[in-house]
Amino acid sequence: MQRINRSTWIVLLAALLLPLVSMIIVPLYDTSEPRYAEIARIMAQSGDWITPWFSPELPFWGKPPLSFWAQALSMKLFGFTEFAARFPSWLCLILSNAILLAGLRLLHGLRIALLATIVYSTCLLVYISSGAVLTDPFLALGTTLSLISFAVVIHESGQRIEITGNLVGKSIGVGPARGSVWWQYGFFLGLAVGLLAKGPLAAVLSLAPIAVWYLLNRRRSSLVSALPWLKGLALVAAISLPWYIVAELKTPGFLDYFIVGEHFRRFLDPGWKGDLYGTAHKQAYGTIWLYWLQASFPWGTMLLATLVGAFVSTRLRAAVRIASTTSLFYYWLAGAVVTPLFFTFSANILWTYVLPSLAGFSVLTAILADHIYRQLGLSKRGFLITAGVVPVAVLVLSAVVWVNPDLRNTERELIRYASQDGDFSIPLVYLSKTPFSAQFYSAGKAREIQPSELGSAIKCSAPFYLAIPKERQSTVENMTGKPLIVLYSNKRYVLVKVSPLSNCSAQAIAKQQPISLQSQHLPNNADSIIVN
Structure with missing residues (x-):
């Protein structure tokens, strides 16, 4: 050598x-x-x-x-x-x-x-x-x-x-x-x-x-x-x-x-519970x-x-x-x-x-x-x-x-499907919690909705996309009273489009959602980002 x-x-x-x-x-x-x-x-x-x-x-x-x-x-x-x-x-x-x-x-x-x-x-x-x-x-x-x-x-x-x-x-x-x-x-x-x-x-x-x-x-x-x-x-x-x-x-x-x-x-407290952003990774010494x-x-x-x-x-x-x-x-x-x-x-x-x-x-x-x-x-x-x-x-x-991007937990392809027109004219909500990848790929537009709020959202007239954890799909079907038509599916979620029956504003769908990015003094064009 x-x-x-x-x-x-x-x-x-x-x-x-x-x-x-x-x-x-x-x-x-x-x-x-x-x-x-x-x-x-x-x-x-x-x-x-x-x-x-x-x-x-x-x-x-x-x-x-x-x-x-x-x-x-x-x-x-x-x-x-x-x-x-x-x-x-x-x-x-x-x-x-x-x-x-x-x-x-x-x-x-x-x-x-x-x-x-x-x-x-x-x-x-x-x-x-x-x-x-x-x-x-x-x-x-x-x-x-x-x-x-x-x-x-x-x-x-x-x-x-x-x-x-x-x-x-x-x-x-x-x-x-x-x-x-x-x-x-x-x-x-x-x-x-x-x-x-x-x-x-x-x-x-x-x-x-x-x-x-x-x-x-x-x-x-x-x-x-x-x-x-x-x-x-x-x-x-x-x-x-x-x-x-x-x-x-x-x-x-x-x-x-x-x-x-x-x-x-x-490092000194096994299973430290003070982590504000996740869970401690406890391992054997x-x-x-x-x-x-x-x-x-x-x-x-x-x-x-x-x-x-x-x-x-x-x-x-x-x-x-x-x-x-x-x-x-x-x-x-x-x-x-x-x-x-x-x-x-x-x-x-x-x-x-x-x-x-x-x-x-x-x-x-x-x-x-x-x-x-x-x-x-x-x-x-x-x-x-x-x-x-x-x-x-x-x-x-x-x-x-590259051939199968949903091999692991990512929401990139689901977000792309929900924003095919380059915009979120139809709101996208995740049942219970929005994954970090969904937050990134949607530029903060994907929201979360709790099961207790879903019933009232279903009664509204404004349609919305709903990402449902696969293990909860039957629960949502019972709430809607009819089978759900799955538009897209990845490793964790199925995506359906909910078209409610009665009248209420589209904002009511996400009224319980986290504070929008606009409240953090984002520039006026912050919502205009197109998901790539």
Whole structure:
């Protein structure tokens, strides 16, 4: 694997571009993606760039606004589509890869830099999240920038870590080199990005690998002089602190819920019931490692197989031992494991939480792969084939979804059917609760109606579309006194058209519905959006 040829660059380019296909053809599936997309849509339409709104009457205190800012701007540029909502996450992938290439080229050379970007881009979670409406890609962008920036600063200031067995290597000089100024402040810029993407957790995940570096290197003066801490922290505060202050002033209670609730109670209280926007995800302690294995597939599986193989193969064991002497090897190891370690004893977790660990893991894997392939004289063909597993699998699944978009829970096709004329001249209501995907695809026009209100709505003369959960279809038929003619059906709902018998206004159908978007000071043309 000493030479870098065209095929290696082609694999990386394909890994970066193929997510665009899925971003265009795969609908938003409930609940996470359309929920965040709807928050961004409301922000774009309302012009409220301070407070994200979970619904027009409920502020969203669960996350800082960086991802919503990017998604809302993308929607203003590209329209209210799946691609527009997902595009900022893809940009995070591109920027993260640019950071990895630029930094690792200085640290380990172009070959390892290129291998690391291929590993990173083709990890299952990285690949999926690069084409999804999530906040985590922005956190990963910030932590990756901080992780790489600190390593470059230490390298360029002469701080070399060479670990052989239990021997911690030597320090050559103190103080940053002139060329590392951008990387010095890049570290703090990464912290600011993380604080605006996910909150204080970003600082913990960014500083922990540095703490490991310090414990191994044991040179406090080197750590203090490597970065402009006072100016850098002032930069972090200048970028991130104003929003936190303004957000609390605009919607009092935000800081208590976000700092205390989301950062302590969520993880320490199993089944935390204080979540305002969903349900806590209670898992057994240690489940994060299973998530890490899934998120890093196929490379995590390959790495474990390599380590197991090193116990029985002398040549493989020697290659792993030599790789472990590489400069900053244990810094990358800390970057790979600190996040799952942090969440090992957390009660409420998701697999997306391990995303920040995959940058360090990718560098570690690239170093090991390079040494193993060179020591054993292997072809890189197996490496490139492994890199194609996730992109090919996702592309095939995307094609299946393109043929059958209602394979999972989404309301895109139902909304399109109900708005065939490009408008909702006939109101659309969902029985009991409107799914997030229906809210997004209808631009907030789909309403909900409770079973207790349905009887009076049926008596009105204005026709309306009614989306009924399939298990409640017979109940509605009993209320109407006649069989329902199903116009459209997806995985969860059947769509019928109700033509009531007696007279009442069309507004009576939705009089109990949530506050309209107009009450949130939307522009006058907010209701003119056509569902694509």
